Amino acid sequence: MNILVLNVGSSSLKFQLMDTDAERMKENTDRRLARGQIERIGGEAVWSFRAGDAAPVKGSAPLKDHRAAVEYLLAWIVADDSDVEIHSLAEIGAAGHRVVHGGEHFVHSVAIDDAVMRGIEETIELAPLHNPANLKGVQAVKAVLGPAVPQVAVFDTAFHHTLPERAFLYAIPYSLYRRHRVRRYGFHGTSHRYVAYRWRQITGTPREAQKIITLHLGNGCSACAIRGGESIDTSMGFTPLEGLVMGTRSGDLDPALLDYIAEKEGLNLAGVETLLNKQSGLLGISGLTNDMRELLAEAEEHDDRRAWLAIEIFCYRVRKYIGSYLAAMGGADAICFAGGIGENAPAVRAMICEEMEWAGIKLDPAANHACNGVEARISAEGAKPEVWVIPTDEELLIARDTFRVINGLETRY
Incomplete structure (x- = not known):
């Protein structure tokens, strides 16, 4: 069809x-x-x-x-x-x-x-x-x-409907959830679901035995903890602003900053939201660009301090989420990189995995360097959890879901 x-x-x-x-x-x-x-x-x-x-x-x-x-x-x-x-x-x-x-x-x-x-x-x-x-x-x-x-x-949100209450509720008055459905929804669900499905297919792992962390890293970024084929936690929240540092989004910050920035900069709430969504992240830190490729080139060619700083903060935030999800799941079998940065930036993957040997994460430098936009295991031989690059294919999953839905077939992968 x-x-x-x-x-x-x-x-x-x-x-x-x-x-x-x-x-x-x-x-x-x-x-x-x-x-x-x-x-x-x-x-x-x-x-x-x-x-x-x-x-x-x-x-x-x-x-x-x-x-x-x-x-x-x-x-x-x-x-x-x-x-x-x-x-x-x-x-x-x-x-x-x-x-x-x-x-x-x-x-x-x-x-x-x-x-x-x-x-x-x-x-x-x-x-x-x-x-x-x-x-x-x-x-x-x-x-x-x-x-x-x-x-x-x-x-995008459907894959994350399996989050438990302890993961999707915020520590604010429960009445706000009851009245206004204020909670963590999560996004990039189709990408995380595809990568989880593809990893099981590659490795021959049964769905119920799966325990992995998926990293969708592009202009928008999110992490997801997946156990038994289901999302149990994810970094994006009520909106796609929460979580990792992104191209132009700030990711996690102290919510009290909104009033402070508004007062100091003479902005209304909409202006602060625009600043956090469109003027922050890699662009805001570097003052140069939201494109990781350009930041890496600027850092390497001109040793630009703020370009390096943006890259370092980006990688540090991802590393923190990996650590938190390892704690949430009691370990993991694999870390899977996807998205434009995750699939095509070996230097960023290496920086993210630095100093993670305490958790068993160790890259094969040659395999990592050689992997650009292709499916490959890039961890050192015998290292656990394994580290994979799995190019996402949301369109393929949408097409397959479409066929399955109109033919009355299950869409659970």
Whole structure:
């Protein structure tokens, strides 16, 4: 089955066209037929599309809204010169959507109907920048492909519904949870779930015996403690701001700072929130960039003190979370790196794992250095816990969930 996977932002759209079914999932022969993205929707949008493993093609077009963007990318997919292996929209059997927030109601991927749309709308106040855009993607596909094409929502928060109360509750008046559902929700769930599934597959470990720590490190970063295939703790909280240092997000800080910064800088609460979400993290510490690649180059070439400081704080925070999750689970069998930084920055992985030999964590320097964007074990021979790099594939999991949901199959991996 050909499944359109969409990740829709307020003015952007990322897509993949996946060919998957029960047999392909069993044999791991799912095929990526096309992928790409459109940015600056609402004006002169810029796009980059590619068929299979071909070189990307790029261009621009006036696209006034998400429906126009979906129409444009689908027209490219079925065009004779796109080299995509389908030639009619009728060959697209379903659509799967990344939905950022499912609240406490959506604990699994679900087929989208009017009731689900209302449920997603009810969580908008928990993810005001994301869920409205996700809904626009659903509505655009329905308008373009028609209501008969099934659509499925795959929630970032769903994987973390297994967190126990001791992990998801904050030490604030319990009434705030009862009245307003103030709690830890966690994010990047689809990525953590894929990495956990893939590690079991690689190592032949039964689900019930799994005990690992997954690290999704990119512009957004989160850690997850996984036992028995289920999330038992994670670093992001009520919003994606909590936890690790990220590209532009601060991660953990003293909440009393909000009032202090507001008073000293003459900001309202919204201004402080913008500062913490968009002007902090690697960018805020370095004063240079939120791109880890650029920071590493600046640190190595010019020995820039603040670039080094940003990298050091980033790695130190990850190391602290590894230690806390080792304590929470009574040890772990593996530490798994994923995400753009986790998959492609050997120097960062090495710095994170420094001084962790007390816990059994020891890298093979040659294996770590050689691993860029590929699946590999990078720990020293015999070291426990093992350290792995497992490139995440959220789109594959969304496509598989979509197939499973519309065919009445279990989505638990």
